[in-house]
Amino acid sequence: MRLIKQSIFWILIIASFSFSCSSKSTFRIFEKPITWNEERENLSLQYLKARHGLDQEKAIIDPKIVVVHWTAVNSIEATFDVFDSPTLGGREDLSGASNLNVSSQFLIDRDGTIFRLLPETTFARHTIGLNYAAIGIENIGGINDPLTKEQLKANEMLIRHLKKKYAIDYVIGHYEYQNFQNTDLWKELDPDYRTVKTDPGKQFMENLRKNLADLNLKPVPSF
Numbered sequence: 001m002r003l004i005k006q007s008i009f010w011i012l013i014i015a016s017f018s019f020s021c022s023s024k025s026t027f028r029i030f031e032k033p034i035t036w037n038e039e040r041e042n043l044s045l046q047y048l049k050a051r052h053g054l055d056q057e058k059a060i061i062d063p064k065i066v067v068v069h070w071t072a073v074n075s076i077e078a079t080f081d082v083f084d085s086p087t088l089g090g091r092e093d094l095s096g097a098s099n100l101n102v103s104s105q106f107l108i109d110r111d112g113t114i115f116r117l118l119p120e121t122t123f124a125r126h127t128i129g130l131n132y133a134a135i136g137i138e139n140i141g142g143i144n145d146p147l148t149k150e151q152l153k154a155n156e157m158l159i160r161h162l163k164k165k166y167a168i169d170y171v172i173g174h175y176e177y178q179n180f181q182n183t184d185l186w187k188e189l190d191p192d193y194r195t196v197k198t199d200p201g202k203q204f205m206e207n208l209r210k211n212l213a214d215l216n217l218k219p220v221p222s223f
Contacts, residue, residue, distance in 0.1 A: 027157045032080065032115040034103055036122065040086035043100035044123045051097060052132045052187040059123040063166040064133040064185065066159055067126060068208065069104065069174045070199040072142040076109050079140060083107075083117060097193055100125050104136030106158060112150030114158055120165070127177050128195065129188035135162060139200055147204050156211045169218045173205040179223040 044059035073079045083103040088095050094102065103124045107115045118124055126136035137155060141147045159171055172179075174197045180186045209217075 027114075027161065029106075029114045029116050029158075032107070032117060034080065034084045034117045035086055036118065037086060040100070043086060043098065044125075047098045047100045047125060048123065048132060051189060051193075052129075053189055054132055054187070060121050061123050061132055061134070063121065063135045063162070063168060065130060065135070065170040065172065066162060066168055067130065067134045067136050067172055067174055067177065068155060068200050068205065069126065069136060069138045070141045070147060070201070071107075071138050072199070074140065074142070074145060076107065076115070076140060079107060079138065080117075094195075097190070098125070102126055104138040106135070106137045108137060108139045108151050108154045108158070110140050110145075110148050110151060112148070112154035114154050120162065127174060128193060129186045130177055130180060132187055133185060135166075135168075141200070143198070143201075147200055152204065152207055152211070155208055159208075159212060160215070163215055170220065171208070171212060171217055172220055173202070174199045175202070176205075176220050179221045181223065183221050 041059050045056060048054045048056050048059065071079045071082075073082060083101065085101050087099050088101045103117060104126045105116065105118045105120055105122065105124055107117055109115070120135055123131065124136055125131055126138075127134050137158060139147050139151050139155070141151070159168075162168055170185075177197065178194060
């Protein structure tokens with residue numbers, strides 16, 4: 001009987017260890033870098049100075065905030081093609097502020113696969129007033145294609161990973177960025193340069209915040 005109990009004990013231990021390893025292995029980041037060349041670096045430095053008032057030697061950020069987006073484009077490859085060029089095309093609402101193309105550090109497919117487009121501390125243009133301190137997470141989807149439960153889980157795991165590495169205080173939806181206009185984090189020199197956003201949807205952010213409640217992140221400021 002004692003041998004049987006010991007055998008059962010070790011079977012449970014091995015099963016538990018295997019499950020733990022399997023659970024951890026589900027979190028993977030695949031590298032899918034967009035073009036980063038001298039032109040994009042220079043445009044990023046110009047953006048940092050002209051829009052944020054920051055004169056830097058390198059286009060890097062000190063992450064304090066994660067901004068969650070949706071792409072409004074329904075495929076990984078189409079979204080990659082939009083972000084890949086260093087220069088902006090066909091966006092009159094944005095090109096007046098800078099010819100630097102929009103991008104993001106991360107992109108998540110509808111099945112939850114996570115792609116890294118840029119190094120986490122490399123500057124990306126994705127959120128007015130906050131780019132200099134923000135890591136962007138783009139999700140394939142939009143109004144007609146609500147984000148999936150797999151994307152919700154992937155965002156949660158990625159944000160937990162980032163929180164361990166950086167002093168992240170806030171996780172916000174893109175639609176909430178203007179709430180920071182009266183805070184010390186806000187750095188946009190043009191008082192009229194704003195866009196109205198709805199991504200990634202309020203319900204998605206409510207679910208994400210619920211899943212991240214144990215991180216004790218700061219609440220979004222009132223505006």
